[in-house]
Amino acid sequence: MAAPSFDAIVVGSGITGGWAAKELCERGLKTLVLEAGRPIDPARDYVEHVPPWQMKFRGFGDRKALERDQFIQRHCYACNEYSGKFFVNDRENPYTFDSDKPFHWIRGRQVGGKSIMWGRQVYRWSDLDFEANARDGFGVDWPIRYADIAPWYDYVERFIGVSGERLGLPQLPDGQFLPPMALNCAEQVVRDGVAKRFAPERIVTIGRVAILTAPHRGRPACHYCGPCERGCITHSYFNSIGVTLPAARATGRLTLRPYSVVHSVIYDGQRDRAAGVRVIDAQTRQPLEFRARVVFLCASTLESTRILLNSKTTRFPTGLADSSGELGKNLMDHTMGGGARGVIPGMEERTVHGHRPNGIYVPRFRNVKAPHPEFLRGYGFQGGGGRAGWGRAAGQPGFGVELKRALHAEGPWGFSFYGFGECLPRSTNYVELDPVTVDAWGIPALRIHCAWSDNERKLLHDMSVTAAEMLDAAGAKDITPFVDDNPPGLTIHEMGTARMGRDPKTAVLNAHNQCHDVKNLFVTDGACMASSANQNPSITYMALTARAAAYAVDAMKRREL
Amino acid sequence: MNRRDLLRSLATAIALPAISGLPADPSFALGRRAHRRARAGGLQVLDPHQSETVATIADMIIPATDTPGARAAEVHRFIDLLLAEWAPDDDRRQFLEGLADVDARARAASAPDFLTATEAQRAAILTALDAEAQERRKAQRDAPPHFFERMKFLTVYGYCTSEVGASAELHYEVIPGSYDACTELGRWRAAPGDF
Numbered sequence: 001m002a003a004p005s006f007d008a009i010v011v012g013s014g015i016t017g018g019w020a021a022k023e024l025c026e027r028g029l030k031t032l033v034l035e036a037g038r039p040i041d042p043a044r045d046y047v048e049h050v051p052p053w054q055m056k057f058r059g060f061g062d063r064k065a066l067e068r069d070q071f072i073q074r075h076c077y078a079c080n081e082y083s084g085k086f087f088v089n090d091r092e093n094p095y096t097f098d099s100d101k102p103f104h105w106i107r108g109r110q111v112g113g114k115s116i117m118w119g120r121q122v123y124r125w126s127d128l129d130f131e132a133n134a135r136d137g138f139g140v141d142w143p144i145r146y147a148d149i150a151p152w153y154d155y156v157e158r159f160i161g162v163s164g165e166r167l168g169l170p171q172l173p174d175g176q177f178l179p180p181m182a183l184n185c186a187e188q189v190v191r192d193g194v195a196k197r198f199a200p201e202r203i204v205t206i207g208r209v210a211i212l213t214a215p216h217r218g219r220p221a222c223h224y225c226g227p228c229e230r231g232c233i234t235h236s237y238f239n240s241i242g243v244t245l246p247a248a249r250a251t252g253r254l255t256l257r258p259y260s261v262v263h264s265v266i267y268d269g270q271r272d273r274a275a276g277v278r279v280i281d282a283q284t285r286q287p288l289e290f291r292a293r294v295v296f297l298c299a300s301t302l303e304s305t306r307i308l309l310n311s312k313t314t315r316f317p318t319g320l321a322d323s324s325g326e327l328g329k330n331l332m333d334h335t336m337g338g339g340a341r342g343v344i345p346g347m348e349e350r351t352v353h354g355h356r357p358n359g360i361y362v363p364r365f366r367n368v369k370a371p372h373p374e375f376l377r378g379y380g381f382q383g384g385g386g387r388a389g390w391g392r393a394a395g396q397p398g399f400g401v402e403l404k405r406a407l408h409a410e411g412p413w414g415f416s417f418y419g420f421g422e423c424l425p426r427s428t429n430y431v432e433l434d435p436v437t438v439d440a441w442g443i444p445a446l447r448i449h450c451a452w453s454d455n456e457r458k459l460l461h462d463m464s465v466t467a468a469e470m471l472d473a474a475g476a477k478d479i480t481p482f483v484d485d486n487p488p489g490l491t492i493h494e495m496g497t498a499r500m501g502r503d504p505k506t507a508v509l510n511a512h513n514q515c516h517d518v519k520n521l522f523v524t525d526g527a528c529m530a531s532s533a534n535q536n537p538s539i540t541y542m543a544l545t546a547r548a549a550a551y552a553v554d555a556m557k558r559r560e561l
Numbered sequence: 562m563n564r565r566d567l568l569r570s571l572a573t574a575i576a577l578p579a580i581s582g583l584p585a586d587p588s589f590a591l592g593r594r595a596h597r598r599a600r601a602g603g604l605q606v607l608d609p610h611q612s613e614t615v616a617t618i619a620d621m622i623i624p625a626t627d628t629p630g631a632r633a634a635e636v637h638r639f640i641d642l643l644l645a646e647w648a649p650d651d652d653r654r655q656f657l658e659g660l661a662d663v664d665a666r667a668r669a670a671s672a673p674d675f676l677t678a679t680e681a682q683r684a685a686i687l688t689a690l691d692a693e694a695q696e697r698r699k700a701q702r703d704a705p706p707h708f709f710e711r712m713k714f715l716t717v718y719g720y721c722t723s724e725v726g727a728s729a730e731l732h733y734e735v736i737p738g739s740y741d742a743c744t745e746l747g748r749w750r751a752a753p754g755d756f
Contacts, residue, residue, distance in 0.1 A: 048753055049735050049736070049753060050753075051724070051727065051733065051735070051753070051756075052722035052727065052756040053722060053723050053724040053727065056642075057642070057643070057646075057647060058639065058718070058719070058722035058723075058756075059722060059756055060643065060647060060718075062646070062647070063647050063648075063649075064646075064647075181740060182740060182742035182743075183742060184742040184743055185742070185743035187742075188742075188743070222740075223736045223737065223738050223739075224736075224737045224738065224739060224740045224752065225735060225736055225737065225752050225753045225754060226752050226753050226754015226755065227753050227754045230753075347743075348746075349745065349746050350743050350744065350745070350746065351743075351744060351745070351746050351748065351749040352740070352741060352742055352743065352744065352749065353737060353739070353740070353741040353744050353748045353749060353750060354737035354738070354739055354740035354741060354752065355737065355740075355752035355753070355754030355755065356740045356742075357754065387749075389751075389755060390717065390721045390731065390751070390755070391717075393717045394713055394714040394717040394718065397691060397692075397695050398691065399621055399622040399623075399687055399691060399713065400621060400622070400624055401624060401626060403622060403623065403713075403717075404623050404624065404626060404630075404730070407623075407717070407720075407721060407726075407730055407731065408730075408731070408749065410746065410749075
C-alpha cells in the first residue's frame, strides 16, 4: 500500500508545531501533524483547580516513582505531583552525557508538548541580539535582522495575546500588548528605588507574558488561580492545544496523529528532497511512512536535531542536510540563577489578592551602550515580591497559637531578582547519536556534551552584584546575593544545533529556516538559533515558524518546492 | 533545592519558580483509594499509640482556635501515609525513634508516657525539643533534620494542604477572579498557586 500522502508534514505539536500547523493549514495545505506522545483532553488532564487534599501526596509527589521514572524531569520546578504527567518518562527516553558535564534535558511528549508547562514569558529580540555574533565573532552572523522578524512578532502577538508594559527600549522592543498586569506593593517600591538610582539604565517592569489580561479572540482573561503549568481550562494563557491547533483544525485540512514517534526523514536522493518521514507507532511499535511535499521539524531543539542525525544517507553520512558539518554543534541554554533576595520593610497592612502567574522583568542593561570590561553580552532579571506565606511557619521557633497565626501570608515582604544570561555559541557544546543507547522505540539516543564557559560564569557573578545593588537602592534589608549552580538544560531554553546562517558551508539553515541542502525541509524550533540572546526564546521561535511557513507556501506556489 | 529548602527560602523571600520535582502519577483513583483506606482507620506504619502521640503533638503545634486544629485535619493520617509510601527507610526510622524518644522524655519526667503526661509536662517536652531542633538547624545545616523540625514541617504542610486547614484557616479560593496587587491585609486568600 502506498504511504499516506499530504501536502505538508509537521513533526511536533508544541509551541512551534502548532504554529506551523496553523499557518500551513490556513494557507491551503493538507497538513499532517505527527506527535510522539498521547492526546490531551483538557477536561480530564488539566488539574489547575484540583485542591491539594485531593492529591494523594498533597503535592509531595510519589517519591519512589519519581526516582525511578523521572530522575531527570524532577529537577524542573513544574514537574510536581500535579503536572508531572506532562513530563517524559526518563527510562523510556534516555540520553547520555559526560559524567563531569551534566545536562538536564527537560521534555514533554504529548499533544501540546511543552507549551502546556512553559513559563509563558515572551520578550522580543532586537538588533543588539541579531548582530551579536557579527560583533564579537562567536558563532556565525544571523542571516536576518530585527526588521525581518518584527512584522511576524506583531502577527504572533496579536494572535496569542501578550500582556505587558511598553517601555520604548531599543534593546527590548515593545510588542502588541494587552494591558500589563500590576506590580504588587513591594515591586512598586523596588521599581521606584531602582529608577531613582539607576534610571534610565536599569528598569523594573512587569513580565511580558502570554497570558490574557482582557478577553481576546474568544478566550477569557486570566482568573489568577496561579499554576498555569497544570493546564488552563479557560485557555487564558497560550498553549497550542487551546489556540493554534484549534485554528488549524478549523480549516478542515489538519490531520493530527498522536503516538507517532518520528524515526527519521526519508530522503529522495534523485530529487534531492525530503520525501516524508519514517514513524514508529508508539503503541503498536509498527513502522509507518508518511509522504509530503514539504516537511517541518518542530519536535523541540534537540529532538529535531536528533531526527536529522538519525537520517543519514550516503550523500549525508553525518546526518541529513549536514554538508556544513554544523549539525549538532553550538548547543546553548541560558545560564540562570545569579541574583539576590532581600526584605522590603513596611507595608505590614497590605497584601495581594489572587495569584498572579507572572513576575517582574529587568531588561538587559549590560553591554547595551558601553562595553563591559569583563564579559560579552548580557542578562535580564525575572523575579518578584511577595509576603512570606504558610511555609514560613514550618521554619520558625515555637508552636501553638502563635505558630498558627504565622500560616497567613503576613510575613515580611520579600523580593528576589533571578538572572537569565546569554550563552555564547561554541562548537565544543554539541550533541551526537549515542553509539549504544536507544530509546523505548529503538531509536538511537542523544549523547550531549555541554558545559558553561567563563563568560557565562562571569555573567552569573555580575547578576548577584547588580541584583544586590538594586535591592539596596530600594531600601531592602537582609540582602542576600546568591549564585545558583544550575547545569545547562535546566533553564529549558536549549537552543542551537542546526543553526541559521547565510553560508551553506557554515550553517544548516538559511534565512527562512530552510535547510541549505534539502530545500523542502524546514527546522523552525530552537534548533535553528544562531545565538541565544538572554530573552526567553519561545516568541522568537513562533515568529520564525510563522515566517518560514509563509515562505514555504509561497515557494510551493512558485513551484520552487 | 528540595521542598524543605524551598520553604526555608520562602520564609525570607519569595516564590521563585523552584519546587523540587515530583510525580508522573497523580491518579485520582489512587488518591481516593488511599483516602478511603485512611478513613477506614487503616494505618500503615504507625500503631495506635504512635498515631495518637503524633495527633497529640500535631494538635499542640497547630491547636484548634476559632478554626479547627491539626487533629481535626487528620494530620496524623497524612504523616502515616508519607511514612509508609514516601519516606526513605532512614527517615522513617529516625521519625519513629523520635517518637519513642518523646515517650522516654515523659518517663524521665515521671509520667508513664507522653500521652498520659500532664499538659505542663507535654508542653515542657515540646519546648525542649523545639529548642534542640532550632539549635541543630543553626549548627549543622547539612545534618538530617531533628525529629521535631520534621514533625513541625509535616504538621504545617499536612494541615495547610488538608481540606479543613486550607478552607477554614487559609480561606482557600479556587478562582480569585482578579489580581489586586496591593490591598488590605484581610483580603488575602490561598489560591491553587500557593500549593
